Amino acid sequence: MELAHDPTSRPKGGAALFRWILEQRKLEESKPHELTESQKAAIAELKKRNAERGTTVIKA
Amino acid sequence: MQNEEQQSLKHDFTFGGGPSNSYYFANGLGILYEVMFKPSGYLFPNDPAFNNDVYEFVIRIEENIVGINPPPDPLLPPTIAAIFRNFFKREGAVIVYICDSADGRQAVRFRKFNSWYSYFESKGSPLMKIDLEFDDNGHPVYTSLLLLANHPLFPQIIAAYQKLVLWADNDTK
Numbered sequence: 001m002e003l004a005h006d007p008t009s010r011p012k013g014g015a016a017l018f019r020w021i022l023e024q025r026k027l028e029e030s031k032p033h034e035l036t037e038s039q040k041a042a043i044a045e046l047k048k049r050n051a052e053r054g055t056t057v058i059k060a
Numbered sequence: 061m062q063n064e065e066q067q068s069l070k071h072d073f074t075f076g077g078g079p080s081n082s083y084y085f086a087n088g089l090g091i092l093y094e095v096m097f098k099p100s101g102y103l104f105p106n107d108p109a110f111n112n113d114v115y116e117f118v119i120r121i122e123e124n125i126v127g128i129n130p131p132p133d134p135l136l137p138p139t140i141a142a143i144f145r146n147f148f149k150r151e152g153a154v155i156v157y158i159c160d161s162a163d164g165r166q167a168v169r170f171r172k173f174n175s176w177y178s179y180f181e182s183k184g185s186p187l188m189k190i191d192l193e194f195d196d197n198g199h200p201v202y203t204s205l206l207l208l209a210n211h212p213l214f215p216q217i218i219a220a221y222q223k224l225v226l227w228a229d230n231d232t233k
Binding site for chain 2: 010021035038
């Protein structure tokens with residue numbers, strides 16, 4: 001499993017840590033987002049349900 | 061009455077798992093959202109009693125076939141609330157939210173996040189939210205911590221979170 005955060009390169013704390021988290025988020029967002037098989041299957045199933053229902057909306 | 065009816069509706073969602081515990085839902089207008097709970101124990105390396113239960117909440121757009129910004133959606137708060145309810149079935153879960161500040165719209169994001177929580181709160185949830193903000197070179201950074209009020213390590217977690225943010229505050233001076 002790929003680690004979302006490399007523990008060796010991140011700041012240990014303080015504002016630098018929060019800045020680093022937001023920078024990591026931006027970096028991740030700029031990379032192609034690869035879905036796992038379970039994610040692909042879940043999305044396909046959701047789309048199928050929505051299509052069959054004719055709406056994304058359900059009763060809470 | 062209409063509001064009550066609306067509050068009983070939400071978008072259907074699904075759990076896709078993966079390294080970031082991803083949930084997905086579509087808004088019916090060609091936009092597929094991903095809600096992630098990223099394992100973030102590294103924030104509290106000195107607290108092994110709970111750091112394996114810490115997750116960072118992130119919401120992003122996974123797919124946008126219309127290519128426009130999503131319009132305001134009254135079903136977003138109940139949908140997010142339902143996803144939170146589902147995720148908090150994990151015993152001991154603690155969630156950290158950090159508002160993205162890259163485009164200067166962190167205050168807007170924080171208000172939006174608060175509105176989602178307000179919806180959650182109005183449903184009688186025992187979920188607690190602790191907000192802490194600090195200044196990073198003149199820019200406010202908004203953070204929140206969410207955990208169940210009956211979490212057995214509640215005081216310890218709040219103290220560790222305050223320490224983390226205060227540390228952040230001191231770090232900029």
